[in-house]
Amino acid sequence: MAQPKPLWKTASASSKSATNTPRRACFNIFLTVFFITLAAAFVDPPFFIGFLIGLAITGLFQAIFMANAGGAWDNAKKIVEVELREKGTELHAATVVGDTVGDPFKDTSSVALNPIIKFATLFGLLAG
Numbered sequence: 001m002a003q004p005k006p007l008w009k010t011a012s013a014s015s016k017s018a019t020n021t022p023r024r025a026c027f028n029i030f031l032t033v034f035f036i037t038l039a040a041a042f043v044d045p046p047f048f049i050g051f052l053i054g055l056a057i058t059g060l061f062q063a064i065f066m067a068n069a070g071g072a073w074d075n076a077k078k079i080v081e082v083e084l085r086e087k088g089t090e091l092h093a094a095t096v097v098g099d100t101v102g103d104p105f106k107d108t109s110s111v112a113l114n115p116i117i118k119f120a121t122l123f124g125l126l127a128g
């Protein structure tokens with residue numbers, strides 16, 4: 001009879017796959033932001049200043065939106081579970097899906113957008 005694979009070997013293979021894909025995606029995002037910023041730096045100084053201001057303002061409002069939306073989805077699940085006591089219903093299942101989307105929104109909005117804004121601004125100062 002064949003021995004089953006140890007659980008730690010299976011988990012290690014799946015975690016490698018789960019971490020390599022986002023790593024490649026982050027590199028692609030970095031390249032996109034870098035080359036767009038580089039192209040904007042060579043157009044015209046007022047255009048580049050407008051690009052940096054637009055990037056900062058857009059990033060700020062995107063982060064505020066993501067944090068508020070994530071918090072709203074998280075609070076909706078808490079209201080359904082605690083106040084309405086509807087655990088196990090379709091409403092609860094829908095709020096669990098919303099919470100699954102809302103947690104990454106809430107937890108990563110400022111962490112993800114802050115480096116992009118800082119990188120573009122720092123690159124603009126060094127290029128200018």
